[in-house]
Amino acid sequence: MKFKVNSYHFKLLRDYERLSAFKEAIEDYAIRNDANSNGSNSKVAFDLGCGSGVLSYFASEYMDRIIAIELNNSTYQLAKENLKEFDKIQVFNDDILGFDFSKLNEKADLIICEMLDTALIDEEEVPVLNRARKFLNENGEIIPKGMINSVEAVFMNNHFIQYEDDEYSPVYVSLGESVVYSEFDFMNDIDCNFSAEIELKIYGNEELDDIGFEVNLNEERYEKFNFKENFNIEEDKLKINGIKVTSFTKMNDNIICGPTPMLNPAMLVPIEETEVRCGDTLRLRLEYVMGGGVETIRTEILEIIHKD
């Protein structure tokens, strides 16, 4: 099957890991629910934010009817063209946040919604699912099923929000282990306003030795940013100026997909530059609005707890 796409959707289709995670999760749903597309166990799917239509195409093998909705008009035109041979797929050009699901006169057995973004901040996955979930049949399922978010302290080259995506590799050093700070199940109604107090442990001397921290700083890419000037391990002085947020997508109970270039690439967020010592713990408040965009991200250092 050939898809007509624009450059953004081309990149989404080229991300093989992202596509295979969704394909596998749809197949897994079909096997568990005996969905077979021969009408004996009739099933309806909604593909929300259908883009090029690729996920509707995957689902068409198993589902009897698919409602695909896309906001962007030129993308909708591409999806309509790509899916024109599939009578069972109906494509709408609409904003899901205003879409009248009741006019469909049927609910979904499966909702597929790839409007994901790191920590669910910059795309409308959460508000869209909060609306669409009411139109999911009892025993219905959502792909993906949820998300797990983790964060770690870093020192980064630029003091603005950066993604580790397929176009850009921000330069940073990790200064502590990643901790899970939130987990969402998309079957539940989710408050879009997120706020958490997080404790970030800074590596101790031994841990820095174990990861070869000082040796790694000799790499050329770090020299360009004078990273070494900010660290004096002998005097027990480190600096942090950011956090790295990593999201893991729970496709279903069995499949968890880590960041890929086009599926929730890790995000670096600047925080107030602060001197710390090896083994310290940083208490940080992190707030944002899911679906509200990265401009809603707020961070505040609440306390630095010294190791002794």
Ligand SMILES: C[S@@+](CC[C@H](N)C(=O)[O-])C[C@H]1O[C@@H](n2cnc3c(N)ncnc32)[C@H](O)[C@@H]1O
């Ligand atoms: C990350 S892309 C995924 C596209 C496709 N499902 C795929 O997996 O390749 C998200 C799509 O959702 C669409 N979208 C974003 N907000 C939307 C909304 N409120 N209503 C309908 N579509 C929306 C975007 O235009 C975009 O095409």
